Amino acid sequence: MLNRRSFLKKSAVVTAGAMLLPAFLKAYQNDWKGKTEFKGRRLIILQLTGGNDGLNTLVPFEDDIYYQKRPRLAIPKQELIKLDELQGWNPAMQPLQALWEEGECLILNAVGYPDPDRSHFRSMDIWQTGSAANEFWSKGWLGRYLEQLPQPKPYTALELDNQLSLALKGEKMAALAVNNPKQFKRQLKSPIIQALLEQQHAAEHEQLAYLYQTLGETESSANYLMEKAQLYTSSGDYPKTGFGKDLKQIAELISAGCETQIYYASLTGFDTHANQKNKQAQLLGQYAQAVAALRQELRKAGEWENTLIMTFSEFGRRLAENGSGGSDHGTANNLYLMGGGLKKAGIYNAPASLSQLDQGDLIYDIDFRRVYQAILSDWLQADAKAVLGRSLPKLDIF
Structure with missing residues (x-):
């Protein structure tokens, strides 16, 4: 017989081992073991943890201020992958050039929120919950979405990690956090x-x-x-890294007909206060190679049209480089949407001004919750106001 004392001891060990998520299944009472293949739209969230430097990812090469403020960090114009007459990608993003040229990428400049917070933890909480800067919410925006679904399954949302992000936690249910489904x-x-x-x-x-x-x-x-x-073994050319493995596993599950609707994966290391140039290039190259491989596999499986990838970071970096060959915490940043079902492609809005700053930081143009609203209402066909707790000006994306 397992008594209460034994239960407390053993369940503590289980929880510490990240094998159970005590809140994630309490609401599941229905029989969800069917094998019907998922036919709806999927959402893949890719988080660049640490505060990716958007100015060195999508470079405003026609603005002299960029080169004046970043004498060591700036990427020469001739090395960039030019996307339009004003901005070009870091050369490490080259694996995604075909995706761009085929109209499967939409870039939003200067995405952020009012009264920005430069703390990694607080800004990430704001992004993951969809709260305002003066609100402190304990449930994530995707967790709240899951609770609106009529019959969600335990694997309707899946994070490729040992720990579950706040974005995927709801009041009564949450996603699964699994490092390796196999x-x-x-x-x-x-x-x-x-x-x-x-x-x-x-x-x-x-x-x-x-x-x-x-x-x-x-x-x-x-x-x-x-x-x-x-059911499916990937043959894609993914980087031999944890992030590459995560996207490879996502491709395998989708190609096998898994009913998971939302996938979440993170690439860490973007807090580049020192020696940024090479470090960021390596990370962006890893990201671009993995996403390009994922795209190829989903196209082969006939699932690319039904898949949307959103890439974000908790904040950008300040305009001026620091004295250590890096950049410090900033505010507004680029946000990327990729997929075969975009209504619009290209660069959505003008680059952030480098001459009009807020104490050295870029000023945001698009509230990130407007992007969430568009994804919820127009991509997932959900009640965005019920999930976000507010209505915002519409973004015409899908």
């Missing part, structure tokens, strides 16, 4: 979890009953993901 079931075979599962008919406490239910549903979800992950 090994997820194997993790559930630990002696502690199996001992808990074997005691499911002896539950005498509400906490135990809840844990048994959650474990059972987690095991079923693991079975489903493992089954799908084994």
Whole structure:
């Protein structure tokens, strides 16, 4: 018999091992084990963690101020991939040139929010919840979206990580955080979890009953993901990195017909206070190669038209370089939308002014929540106002 003391000890170990997410399945009472292939639209969120320098990603090469303020960091005009008469990509973004030329990328300049916060943690919370700078929300914008769905499944949203981002947490349900779908079931075979599962008919406490239910549903979800992950093996040219592995796994699940609607993955390392030029180029090259490989596989699988990729970072960097060959925390930044179903492609709005700054920082032009609103209402056909708690001026994107 598993008593309360044993339960507390063992469940603490399980939680510490990131094998259970105690809030993520409480609301799931329906039978979700069907094998019907998902036919709707998918959303892939790619987070560039640390504050990517947007000015050295999409370079305003016709603005002399850029070169004046960044004598060491600035990328020479002749090295850029020119996208229009004003801006060009960092050469590390070359793997995405075909995507751009085929009209499958929309770039929004100067995306941010009023009263910006330069703290990584606070600004990321704002982006992940969709709150205002003076609001402190504990539920993510995608978690709130999940709770609007009539019959969400445990794997309707999936983060490729050991920990779940705030963006995917709701009041009663949340996404799954799985580092490797093929090994997820194997993790559930630990002696502690199996001992808990074997005691499911002896539950005498509400906490135990809840844990048994959650474990059972987690095991079923693991079975489903493992089954799908084994149906298709990617042959794409992904970078041999954690981020490359994550996007490869996303491609495999989508190509196998997995019903997951939302995928979330992160690429870390963009807090480039020193030695930025080479470090950022390496990270952007990794990002571009992985996204290009993902695009190729989804096109081959006939899923690219139904897929939207949104790439963001919690803030940009200041205009002026610092004394360490890097740049410091800023505010407004570029945001990227990619996919085969975009209504518009190209560069959506003018570059941020480099002559009119807010204490050395770029001034935002587009509130990031307007992008969320467009994705929710026009891509996912959801009630954006109910999710975001507000209505904002419409962005005509899709």
